[in-house]
Amino acid sequence: LCFIMSTGSYVYFQFVQQWPPTTCRLSSKPSNQHRPLQRFTIHGLWPSNYSNPRKPSNCNGLQFDARKVSPRLRSKLKMSWPNVESDNDTKFWEHEWNKHGTCSQETLNQTQFFERSHDMWMSYNITNILKNASIVPSATQKWKYSDIESPIKTATQRTPFLRCKRDPSQPNNSQ
Secondary structure, three states, X not given: OEEEOOOOOOOEEEEEEEOHHHHHHHOOOXXXXXXXXXXXXXXXXXXXXXXXXXXXXXXXXXXXXXXXXXXXXXXXXXXXXXOOOOOOHHHHHHHHHHHOHHHHHHOOOHHHHXXXXXHHHHHOOHHHHHXXXXXXXXXXXXXXXXXXXXXXXXXXXXXXXXXXXXXXXXXXXXX
């Protein structure tokens, strides 16, 4: 989902969600199997531009400060933005802020960046949107792109960009 909100070298934010069981299953780290949450989670809020929408901006600015993540915000992010590849959620948030969030500093400070991301996750709950359309991600069930795109577009009034991760064990297949 893309949201126009810019004063920097980007034009809009990509709000990126991921399906944790696939992320964990396709990871090269075997320890990732322990967090296969059965809901879409935030992967990031990426400043982007129209000239290269698939390549989010990498920025430099004020580095992540864990003290700015209040206990209340930490609790919310543990649900909406967990690190599905390890138990260290804070490291994931730090990576996403330092790589992408710092672009937003003229518009959103670090706390606002994470609060806004969590609020968007609550407002655009892809898990529920798909469930309401009788679509539940599955390792065996296959869906057409349009089957997934249509309910998301209807619910959000935005056209999603869907991407499958390649399964390295099956070079001609994606999940």
